[in-house]
Amino acid sequence: MNAAAAHSLEAQALLDATVDAVILIDHRGIVQVFNRSAERLFGYTAAETLGHNVRMLMTERDRDQHDAYLNRYLRTGVAHIIGIGREVQACRKDGSVFPAFLSVGRISGSDPPRFVGFIQDMTLRQQALTALESERERTNRYLEAAQTMLVGLDAQLRVTMVNRKGCEVLGRDEASLLGAGWSEAVVPAERRAALSAEFDALLRHRPREPRHFECPVLAREGAVREIAWRCVAIEDAHGVVNGVLCSGDDITDSRRAEQEVREARERVMHVSRLATMGEMASGISHELNQPLAAITTYAQAGSRLLAMNDPDLAEIREALRQIAEQALRAGEIIRRLRSLVRNRATAREWADLNEVIRELGPLTRADARASDVRVVLDLDPALPRAHLDRIQMQQVVLNLLRNGIDAVQSLPSGQREVHIRTRSTPAGQLQILVLDNGAGVPEELRGQLFTPFLTTKQHGTGLGLAISRSIVEAHRGRLDFQPNQPQGAIFIVTLPGEIAAGQP
Template sequence: MAAGYYIGANLGIILRLPPATPSVMWAPNAILTATLLLAPPRRWPIYLLAAFPAHLAAELGLGWPPLLVLALFATNCSEALIAAVILRRLSDAPARFDTLRRVVIFIVGAVFAAPFLSSFLDAGVVTSFLGESYGGVWRARFFSNVLTELTVVPALAIVITATPAWLHSAPLRRQVEAALLGVLLVLVGVLSFGTSSYGVIPGIPRSPLALLMPFLLWAAVRFGPGGASLSTLVTTLVAIWTVTHGATAPPTREEVLVLQLFLCVIFIPLMCLAALIEERRAAEGALGERLRFEELLSRLSGAFVHLPSHEMDCAFEEWLRRLGEALGLDRVLLLRISGSRQMATVAHSWTAPGASVPPVLAEVAPSGQMGWRWLLRDDVLLFARGSDGSASAGLADGPLQMARSEIVMPLVAGGRVLGGLVFHAIARSPAARASIIPGLQLVAEVFAGALARKETEDALRASEAMKTAILGSLSTGVAVLDRDGVIITVNEGWSRLARDGATWDPGVTVGSNYLGACRRAVRRGVAHAGEAVAGIEAVLQRARTAFAFDYAAGTPPAERWCTMTVVPLDRPDGGAVVSHTDVTERKRVEMEAQRSRQELAHFSRVSTMGELTASLAHELSQPLSGILTNAQAAQRFLAQRSPDLHEVRNILADIVDDDKRAGDVIQRLRDLLCKRELARRPLDLNTLIRDVAKLLASDAVIRNVGFVLDLHPEPVVVNADSVQLQQVILNLLLNAMDAMADSADGDRTIVLRTERTEIDAVHVAVQDAGPGLAPNAEEQIFEPFYTTKPAGMGMGLSIARSIVHAHGGLIWATNNPARGATFHLALPSSDGRRT
């Protein structure tokens, strides 16, 4: 800093216009200001004292009185202190110029206020010692320091704080672009200002703005505040040097003042423009990062829902990698706490390539226990590290302010701590770090639920395997393999299944190599044989504790379903127990259950149509009455001596239209009442909702209920069975109308909305104005036989939920803020478009 002060002072002395004392551009004050902005306040006296020798060395040689030199140093320090104090009090980041607010505070406080206030003392000192004009000294020093603060302070601050990182991360092409821009600025500046041919305004060449502005805008737009500040500094140095030393005749004070004002007028909007551009880039980047993280959360929330437990380990590894890469972490760990809660192990981990990280949770807690035991407190923990590797621990909402840290999220399910997620080296500010903790908590909830389900499924799978081994001699084929896959012994069920082809090789008996038989089946192209080979090998090698899957044996209609189970053989020499169980009956029961659900759904539709008999009769009576009336009118026209054939044609056209209307009603009834196999196809939900609304139009009129269709303007396409979805919408609308039976006539309005979501799904909402749902009944209403109607069976919403789930969707209910309830339906979109 002292060296910079000395160089700046000498440069300022060179740029003086004798006999005036103030320099055209006095850099030491700006260098002091930049230093104080970058340093903590407790170190300010050190830097001010360090500048004192440089000040004496630069100015004592000018022949000025020592008291004048000391007084000028005091005025220089006062300007830097005023600017630093104002920026420290008003700006959240005094040394950064990447937002419009920070730049405006800098311009007001450092560029104008500090030179304005300190110039009074400086002018008084110079006038007292050298006898120069007070007003002339004040004006020359004020505008000189305004230009210097504007150009030097941002350039120094950005070069010191951001240039090393930019040189390390910026591509070579961008660095070459910056160098080329600097060279062009120097050349254009010399050409613009290095001439004695001035324009209308004295001191300003004819067209410097037209020549310089493209390059200054290039720097601001492409390189942000850093490029803008450095380009303004280069332009200022070139302009002042060429004007004061390159011209044939020295410039007058008025010409220098005009040049200073000219440069300030250009640079202040340029700095604001660069800050606005950088602020927009930062906002776009933050928004993009947030959207990417939210999209990651949405995908994570459904990643483990339908995943079998034996595939979760790979999924855990994959999602730890995705989280680590998305958050820019060094390492992500999944810890598991043993059932006895006596130890914790790293179950899964991901480490960034080339990352160097300390041992996991090696810190000792205040109680003397190892750090992992803090997980048992069920609190979000923060292990913050200093640059020397020292660590301190506390709650995430505590006072720790270090930038790099480890956040530990406990995994809690069913009131039990299953483990924790460790996110290592989150290099963020405390505010930014706190903002991502809610998202990390959602991540922890998903992982906790997946771990709990995996534990449950693994336990169930192990239990089923053990039962199969115990009861295998009754109905299950069981074979015991040694560590090489050779069959040691089998039961009768095994021999029977082998003869039936369920074990892929009828010749597989005691002494045969079962692994070899499975490999031969793979070469023959037998389905699932390769999966069996991989599973048996994994169990024999103790890489897996169990392996099981279902497969089909034989060909339809004589097709049989079997389950193959492989478990380790509990003996020192190793081995495995392989069993094949005939599960054809179970598959048949599942199909019967599916048929029963379809029968129940059909019965519900028939019952609903019975409830709508009056409204349907009214719906049919209108076109039938129209047909009768028009037919009688046609007879009367034809009975005339000269019938009006044009009018008869119009009457016949009306008869055709009424017949079509009646046919449409009957067709819709046939579609709802017919029994048929499920047929999923792409259909427009908007059209389906309109059809259901037409079907209920008469019943709605009878009940004095109005429908408001707030449908998406474009087709909302899903892949579904139209009859079943009509049943769901019909049930929701009938329930809504029943709920408003006691409402005032003017309040009986049902609103139906459709929209697309950001996750390739379609959302349908049915909103009524009834009394709403009972407290805590949002889930209970979907249970079978739960009803609030005096004559209801309580099966409508249960059937609707089973239909929605079968289509891969969700259905839920919420109370409205004012009155009534809204039933929501979400289904996967089949066209993949988003809004």
């Protein structure tokens, strides 16, 4: 085999191994080489194409253009495709048409010129592109239809995407937001530092779970809208974090509504506390009168002692000490009354539930005495501390105790008893039980005991139990009724274990 023949064999092997279809034509467009891939792609054998015009591989539209290209190149030497490549429609033997990418080169030194064409089947790529396009359209439709704000930011926290809802809440159009720094564009200045800390944590630690936080935005006409955000870090194909995707819900209105409900509830509780105070007024004045009377007595005794020739200083000192003590006692009663009546926001603190109950003593003792009721405290000394609103919990116990005192009025004097008991359950819950031996709650009333304004008393408001239950539930607890044996009622406050779990 001579060198030229060997060279030609090598060239043939090379051509056949090429993945692209390779077609060589002369200056008239006559096919001179048609490799294996070309055979596979077009469905022709090389023999069927060699010596024929390459137009046979093109659609009608491209055929005419191809002749024009070729002629123009031969005439002017200006190539429109050489070295660039373009997308064309190619035609198989069976007549089917497929998208192809054609790159053309002129074989150097050939005269008249010959050209080599490389053809890639673009069908799959085109299908993928179409699929991608329709996927993107669908995603866009979802984004636009979403009733939640969706915002994409790059690693520098510039806006890369914002959906219709986002634009709507912000009162801005997409174009004015894209590329803008999110913080500077829409976040109130005083909240930017906090937001930047959130994003920092996201970008740096890229937690698996979305980060939830609240951060307001400046909306239309300078209004501030409170938004609850869920954000995730997004990564590129190499796992490098390159941005953040956030969805946000406008919670301004629901927050306002919650606040209004809270305020309304506090107002009702305030009124109820005033009402309770009103009912207790005679008891309270009695309770205050005792120390005041004592003070008067000791003061008079002191004056008498001083008027003596040789006054007994020790006795005078004792009188003064008693005066001070009784005044402190009166002051203490007034202080507790005030803290109970004062309209105040909820304030939870770690407290000893037994002590919270004992503190009610001065307020209830007189009331109980006047109604001839024995109030018995049975407090579990091993009770864990609890995280609760002291005044509100006292309000609950007072309501239950007053109901108990009312209930035992039907019993003969000397048999009227109300017990207040505390205990913890094996599940770690805390309970306050208020038990009485009154007539109990009639069967038909039991289902509606906690309904506001339900009362069987001439001067009752019917709010006591409703308010108490709402307070207990605000502590994530329960207030239940049980009949007592052999007669009477038991009201049970159950506070959840976690209220006592994190004790200091």
